[in-house]
Amino acid sequence: MIEIESLVKTFGYFPVLRGVDLKVERGQFLAFLGPNGSGKTTMLRILQGLAKPTSGRVLIGGWEIPKETFAVRQQLGVVSHLPLLYDSLTAEENLLFFARLYDVPAAERGDRVHTMLQQVGLDKRAKSVVQTFSRGMVQRLAIARALLHDPAILLLDEPYTGLDVDAAALLDHLLTEVAGVKDGIRTVIMTTHDLGRAYQHATHVAILSRGKIGYYGPTSAMTTDELPRIYAETVGMMTTA
Numbered sequence: 498m499i500e501i502e503s504l505v506k507t508f509g510y511f512p513v514l515r516g517v518d519l520k521v522e523r524g525q526f527l528a529f530l531g532p533n534g535s536g537k538t539t540m541l542r543i544l545q546g547l548a549k550p551t552s553g554r555v556l557i558g559g560w561e562i563p564k565e566t567f568a569v570r571q572q573l574g575v576v577s578h579l580p581l582l583y584d585s586l587t588a589e590e591n592l593l594f595f596a597r598l599y600d601v602p603a604a605e606r607g608d609r610v611h612t613m614l615q616q617v618g619l620d621k622r623a624k625s626v627v628q629t630f631s632r633g634m635v636q637r638l639a640i641a642r643a644l645l646h647d648p649a650i651l652l653l654d655e656p657y658t659g660l661d662v663d664a665a666a667l668l669d670h671l672l673t674e675v676a677g678v679k680d681g682i683r684t685v686i687m688t689t690h691d692l693g694r695a696y697q698h699a700t701h702v703a704i705l706s707r708g709k710i711g712y713y714g715p716t717s718a719m720t721t722d723e724l725p726r727i728y729a730e731t732v733g734m735m736t737t738a
Contacts, residue, residue, distance in 0.1 A: 498523040498650065498684045499544070504553035506539055506708075513539045515708035517553070521701075523649075526685040528695035528716075531705035532732055537688040540705070541654050544686070546570060558649065571600070574643035574651045574683075578658035580635045581642065584628035588619050588638050591627060592645060599646035613641040617671060633664025640671050653687035657694065665694075672698060692728060696721045704731045 499521040506514040513536045521527050531537050542548040543555060546566030555562040557569045575581070582591050592610040601609055614620040617637040627635065636656065643651065653672075657665050672685075689695055695702060696716055702724065704712040711731040719727065 498525070498558060499686075500554075500556040502554040504540075504543070504555060505551045506536070506543065506548065507551045513708055514543075514550075517705075517708070517710055519703060519710060519713070521684060521686065523684055524682070525701055526687070526699045528699035528702045529686055529688045529705065530690075530692070530695060530702060530728060531688075535705045536708050537705055538654055541575075541652050541686070541688060544652060545573060545575060571646070572649045574646070574648035575654070576636075576639050576643045576651070576656050577654035578656065580639040582627050582635065582638060585626065587624050587626055588614060588630075588641075589623040591638065592641060595642050596645050601646055609645060613645055617641045618667075631664070632659050633661070633667060636660060636664065636668060637671065640668075649683060651683045651685045653685065653689075655688055655690070657689060657691055669694070669697070692724050693721065696724050702727075704728055706732045 499519070501517055501519040504514050504517040504519075505512065517536075517540070529537050529540065539548060543550055543562065544557065546563055546569060549563050558572050560568045560572075562569060583594070586594065589610060592613060593606060596606040596610060611620065611623075614623050617640055619634065619637055619641070622630070622634070627638065630638065656668060656672075660668060685698075687695070687698065696719075699716050701713070701715050702719075703710050704727070712727055716724070
């Protein structure tokens with residue numbers, strides 16, 4: 498589903514990604530881990546077509562970034578700590594607006610919006626303005642926005658940032674049940690600092706440090722207690738290299 502070959506990204510003379518090779522299979526959930534400044538968000542921006550690689554090759558569903566960015570964006574849903582919603586619009590108005598942007602057929606928009614609001618538990622707040630929502634409610638609406646067009650790939654950039662314990666637990670449920678993570682319905686890449694949730698949700702883990710992937714492997718080959726050790730060893734080794 499996603500193929501990255503010799504990916505390099507520099508800002509001026511500063512290298513952020515320094516020759517990344519990575520394959521993400523269809524239905525795989527990849528937890529993309531690394532310290533701040535390691536290049537995680539830059540990688541996701543390249544996958545979205547929001548940043549151009551300096552060199553290397555990126556294929557998503559057979560389409561090449563950045564040449565075929567428009568086609569790729571039709572396959573993507575994005576959730577981050579920034580909700581990408583309009584505070585002055587209601588929940589329903591936000592989703593109807595994005596349904597038009599995503600080219601959801603006009604005859605299906607109303608039903609699709611209603612279904613998504615039900616699935617994220619916001620149907621009773623459909624007419625409420627987003628600026629009245631809690632942080633957890635905003636994140637639920639952001640998930641509904643990201644899944645409106647039934648994308649094949651879901652990109653999650655630090656989705657737990659700013660959530661309290663209850664809201665984070667609800668996000669766990671939404672990712673598992675609504676986003677189809679449990680059943681491998683979508684291909685998912687999630688950046689996070691939460692190693693426990695990375696292990697809980699992901700089928701595979703990639704650890705990025707100083708622009709390179711120092712570790713890649715399935716979560717089935719490790720225990721929940723081993724991931725922090727692997728992370729510390731990988732990041733420490735690459736930081737001091």
